[in-house]
Amino acid sequence: MGAAEPDLYRDTWVRYLGYANEVGESFRPLVPVPVVWASYGVATAYVTADAIDKGRRAATAHVQDPAQATRVGVAVVDTFVWQSLASVAIPGFTINRLCAASLALLGTLTRWPLPLRRWATTALGLAAIPVIITPIDRTVDFLMDSSLRKLYGAPGEPPAPH
Numbered sequence: 001m002g003a004a005e006p007d008l009y010r011d012t013w014v015r016y017l018g019y020a021n022e023v024g025e026s027f028r029p030l031v032p033v034p035v036v037w038a039s040y041g042v043a044t045a046y047v048t049a050d051a052i053d054k055g056r057r058a059a060t061a062h063v064q065d066p067a068q069a070t071r072v073g074v075a076v077v078d079t080f081v082w083q084s085l086a087s088v089a090i091p092g093f094t095i096n097r098l099c100a101a102s103l104a105l106l107g108t109l110t111r112w113p114l115p116l117r118r119w120a121t122t123a124l125g126l127a128a129i130p131v132i133i134t135p136i137d138r139t140v141d142f143l144m145d146s147s148l149r150k151l152y153g154a155p156g157e158p159p160a161p162h
Contacts, residue, residue, distance in 0.1 A: 009050035017046040018087040019129060025095040026125030029103055029118035043088045051080035074152045081148060086140040094132055099125045 008014050024031075024039025058075035062068045099121050106117040 007053075009046070009053055014046070018043055018050075018083065019091075019133075020046070021088055021092045022095045022129045023126065025092055025099060026122050026129070028096070028099060028125075029121050040088065040092065043092075044084075047080060047083040047087055050083055051076045054079040078144070078149070078152075082140055082144055085143070086137050090136050090140065091129070091132055094136070095125050095128060098128055 006012065009018075020039045020042035021036075024036040028036050055072045055076035058072045059068060062071045065071060102124050103117060103121040106112060106120060107114075110117070112120070
């Protein structure tokens with residue numbers, strides 16, 4: 001049997017584009033705000049492309065299935081919602097608040113000059129990214145399994161008949 005085709009959005013360097021907004025939030029103290037918003041644009045483009053890819057894969061895998069449209073819709077929605085929460089919204093908020101709090105605390109607790117406080121805040125934000133990824137992913141899995149996925153079953157599966 002041949003090896004499965006690698007997933008461009010999960011198995012290659014492209015995956016790291018999903019972390020663009022966390023990097024942008026980490027650099028917020030040092031760069032103009034439009035640069036931070038551009039990082040959200042990159043991450044959102046990644047999320048959208050991954051959702052479209054999962055829909056394409058579902059369509060290809062279920063060509064003969066009468067529920068193909070449902071399977072494609074579920075794959076796209078599940079991927080888009082999961083990625084939006086786990087790759088953009090929650091980590092972006094987390095890094096934003098961590099950096100804002102650290103910049104404020106450094107201003108209160110140290111006599112460091114502002115440029116040093118900004119660089120220290122950026123370094124802390126960047127260092128936090130690998131630490132927050134797994135807990136956020138597991139939390140989003142739990143939230144999706146406890147809510148949206150109950151409506152349609154496993155990702156890519158059509159809703160169960162009642």
